[in-house]
Amino acid sequence: xxxxxxxxxxxxAFLQILWQxxxxxxxxxxxxxxxxxxxTSRICVxxxxxxxxxxxxxxxxxxxxxxxxxxxxxxxxxxxxxxxIAREKLGMVAPNAGAVWSISPAAKVxxxxxxxxxPGPGRASKTFANMNGLP
Numbered sequence: 001x002x003x004x005x006x007x008x009x010x011x012x013a014f015l016q017i018l019w020q021x022x023x024x025x026x027x028x029x030x031x032x033x034x035x036x037x038x039x040t041s042r043i044c045v046x047x048x049x050x051x052x053x054x055x056x057x058x059x060x061x062x063x064x065x066x067x068x069x070x071x072x073x074x075x076x077x078x079x080x081x082x083x084x085i086a087r088e089k090l091g092m093v094a095p096n097a098g099a100v101w102s103i104s105p106a107a108k109v110x111x112x113x114x115x116x117x118x119p120g121p122g123r124a125s126k127t128f129a130n131m132n133g134l135p
Contacts, residue, residue, distance in 0.1 A: 075081070086092040
């Protein structure tokens with residue numbers, strides 16, 4: 001079938017309208033794409049803000065827990081508490097006055113007359129052993 005002149009004219013008019021509307025359509029698509037990108041970026045920023053806030057809250061909570069644990073550790077390590085546990089639960093007693101021996105620094109020990117004739121390293125000195133009540 002052959003197209004008539006009026007049909008051709010309508011087709012050309014339609015194409016002419018499309019060409020005139022094309023810049024407006026492309027501009028609309030461009031604005032829509034920019035809008036979608038802008039909204040997406042704002043959503044990402046808000047999401048990161050919420051995450052940051054929750055991490056800060058967790059940091060504060062952990063710092064508070066750390067402070068509480070440090071206080072608890074200091075309480076548990078207190079000499080009075082340790083002495084009480086040693087006496088009551090472990091049955092320990094304070095040593096007698098002569099039961100505790102003080103060891104002098106190495107320079108003073110070397111000048112001690114009991115150790116001058118002591119055998120070399122690895123062998124026990126009878127004088128030192130007898131002096132400390134060891135067998």
